[in-house]
Amino acid sequence: MEATLFYILAAVLLTGILFAITARQAVRSIVYLVTSFFALALMFYLLGAPLIAAFEVIIYAGAIMVLFLFVIMMLELESPEKLPQPHFKNWLPALLLAGAVVGSLVVLLCSRLQAVPPGFVEIPVRQFAFALFKQYGVAVEVVSMQLLFALVGALYLGRRR
């Protein structure tokens, strides 16, 4: 049951991303991407990471994508016909690189077929929080400083002269 749900969510995720990277307008691409990030959050929940699933919905789908949408609407880009569309010769190196990634994955999966591993272990939030604040407390401080620097930098870049 859960495995079936996982494959359905994977199909939704990959289809949404495929539509997002081929959309003609950036706004449509953002909307497709929000859909696929919701599917990704459910996949995180199925993999036993409820906290990361909540953060995916709150931070990614709720904040970062809305920030993208806000900036795209604020810029008042010219009509989508005038924006440079990628032609076939632009897609060719992209397809080549993506094919290289997929081909190496296929080679890797075909080379060693090991036994099917056991199911996933669910990590309780208590263990997650314990590891975060006991073991990686310094990293939390560094991340807070990084967010402060990003705030200062964004204010500096966005100031009016």
Place this chain on the structure above:
Amino acid sequence: MSVPLSHVLIVASLMFAMGLGCVVAWRANVIMMLIGIEIMLNAVMLTFVGGSAHWGIADGQLFSLMLMALTSAEVSLALAMVVYLHRRKNTVNTDQFDSMKG
């Protein structure tokens, strides 16, 4: 759940390949390049969470949390830079931003 780890890795690598293709194909549009980078970072997060669930250690989830903090800082700075460049040249086409001739 009874999905093998390799299937999670297949989904993550397909996602990464699509993000890479987006960055390479839309290299004339700054916003679509940023979207491709987001897709690639999400693929890495899926790999981290899958490994964390496979081995039963919380470290993978921790690093995906760090990755989210990194992404929010990166996106705020990059979008501020997009707004700044759009104010100067009135376009988001990367070919116009060639004053360093790079």
